[in-house]
Amino acid sequence: MTAATPGLTPVGIFGGTFNPVHFGHLRSALELVETLDLAGMRLMPSAVPPHREPPGCSAEHRAAMVELAVAGESRLVCDRRELGRPGPSYTIDSLAEISRDLGPAHSLCLVMGGDAVASLDTWYRWRELLDWAHIVVIARPGWHLPADGEVADWLQRHRADAAEVLRRRRSGAVIIEQLRPLAISATEIRDLLRQGRSARYLLPAAVLDYIDEHGLYGERRGKNG
Ligand code: ATP
Numbered sequence: 001m002t003a004a005t006p007g008l009t010p011v012g013i014f015g016g017t018f019n020p021v022h023f024g025h026l027r028s029a030l031e032l033v034e035t036l037d038l039a040g041m042r043l044m045p046s047a048v049p050p051h052r053e054p055p056g057c058s059a060e061h062r063a064a065m066v067e068l069a070v071a072g073e074s075r076l077v078c079d080r081r082e083l084g085r086p087g088p089s090y091t092i093d094s095l096a097e098i099s100r101d102l103g104p105a106h107s108l109c110l111v112m113g114g115d116a117v118a119s120l121d122t123w124y125r126w127r128e129l130l131d132w133a134h135i136v137v138i139a140r141p142g143w144h145l146p147a148d149g150e151v152a153d154w155l156q157r158h159r160a161d162a163a164e165v166l167r168r169r170r171s172g173a174v175i176i177e178q179l180r181p182l183a184i185s186a187t188e189i190r191d192l193l194r195q196g197r198s199a200r201y202l203l204p205a206a207v208l209d210y211i212d213e214h215g216l217y218g219e220r221r222g223k224n225g
Pocket of ligand 1: 182183
């Protein structure tokens with residue numbers, strides 16, 4: 001556990017495949033920035049996700065869509081660091097890099113949805129994540145936190161109140177945040193598009209335009225169709 005350091009600046013890191021990024025990600029990111037009073041949130045697309053099938057859409061396209069989605073909202077930024085690293089995109093490596101880049105005046109908050117946290121024990125060196133960051137778990141619609149087992153015990157053991165820790169410790173706490181539930185998933189968006197249906201209002205229009213322009217996820221459609 002890290003020693004108490006008053007007055008740290010907390011920064012959020014939201015990793016994912018973002019295939020594609022949607023309003024569930026974006027609204028959650030912004031609400032966390034405001035409720036936890038974070039200096040900003042880095043949306044960090046993974047190049048080669050270690051825990052799931054390769055996304056089928058290039059990391060370059062996924063990052064470009066994140067960049068379009070956050071344009072004009074200075075508190076959200078796209079962090080492309082995993083695109084430049086060969087091999088699987090291990091979150092622990094990114095956290096160590098960001099921690100070194102930002103220096104000792106910052107605390108890091110790694111954001112993950114409830115579904116991601118349920119399989120946390122499959123992540124590379126998962127227990128060490130808390131050596132580099134706090135973990136902020138979003139209670140996501142349709143998912144429940146693990147109720148028993150090793151991950152459940154670990155989450156419970158490190159659970160803390162955000163106001164208590166984010167400015168005082170650089171890492172080591174688990175924070176559970178209930179946000180506005182938005183039952184949007186990238187899987188559903190890809191399915192809609194593959195069926196030639198509209199995904200409008202589930203993700204930013206600029207992202208939908210990009211998808212159309214590049215013929216991602218199925219047939220080309222009309223503008224925002
Ligand atoms: P897929 O449907 O392809 O699995 P996804 O929509 O779950 O994609 P990911 O890129 O896999 O999106 O998720 C990145 C992170 O965002 C994960 O921690 C996930 O739990 C979280 N997340 C995804 N959708 C939402 C949502 N609607 N609300 C809150 N968090 C979300």
